[in-house]
Amino acid sequence: MKTIHYIKGDATRPDAEGNKIIAHICNNIGGWGKGFVTAISKRWKQPEKGYREWFKTKEHFNLGEIQLVQTEEDIWVCNMIAQHKIITHSDVPPIRYDAVEDCLLKLTHEASQQKASVHMPRIGCGLAGGKWDEIEPLIERTLLANDVEVYVYVYDFE
Numbered sequence: 001m002k003t004i005h006y007i008k009g010d011a012t013r014p015d016a017e018g019n020k021i022i023a024h025i026c027n028n029i030g031g032w033g034k035g036f037v038t039a040i041s042k043r044w045k046q047p048e049k050g051y052r053e054w055f056k057t058k059e060h061f062n063l064g065e066i067q068l069v070q071t072e073e074d075i076w077v078c079n080m081i082a083q084h085k086i087i088t089h090s091d092v093p094p095i096r097y098d099a100v101e102d103c104l105l106k107l108t109h110e111a112s113q114q115k116a117s118v119h120m121p122r123i124g125c126g127l128a129g130g131k132w133d134e135i136e137p138l139i140e141r142t143l144l145a146n147d148v149e150v151y152v153y154v155y156d157f158e
Contacts, residue, residue: 002144004136004152011036011121011153012043014075019116021068021076023107025124027083027094028063030055035127040077046070047077054079064102068110076116078107083128093129100124100135104142117149 007015014020024036032041032048041048050069054061067079080103083094100123111118124130143150 004150007153009153011119012039014119016117019074019114021078021116021118023078023118023120025082025128026079028081029085036121044071051079063096063099066103066106095124095128095130101138108142108146111148119151
């Protein structure tokens with residue numbers, strides 16, 4: 001089985017040959033404006049526009065669903081709905097691990113169809129409040145188990 005490639009850098013600038021899909025977690029209430037999405041929006045306008053239009057139509061806009069938005073000839077952004085609402089003062093974080101796994105299964109299919117590698121920050125571990133030791137096994141069971149190359153970018157603030 002493949003293993004995750006950990007890279008210091010910016011996930012919006014994927015470092016690989018061929019088709020690339022940048023994956024990230026979105027909420028299910030149509031909010032876009034904090035976290036990794038700000039880096040995406042600085043680079044491209046299409047992913048935010050696509051997400052907002054998707055939210056307006058409500059068509060398949062549910063936890064566990066994905067949307068692929070092409071940004072360049074060989075780069076797509078995968079908006080994955082796996083966060084319920086936004087951070088609250090509850091003991092339950094917004095991340096929904098079952099939805100993350102559903103999204104990753106759908107992403108596995110898309111990446112295989114496009115012969116694409118998948119690039120991401122440590123998804124679900126920022127504003128969604130998830131834990132990487134819960135997310136990493138989901139990536140292993142889905143993408144890696146199906147021979148999809150996965151690159152996780154750790155942003156270098158230095």
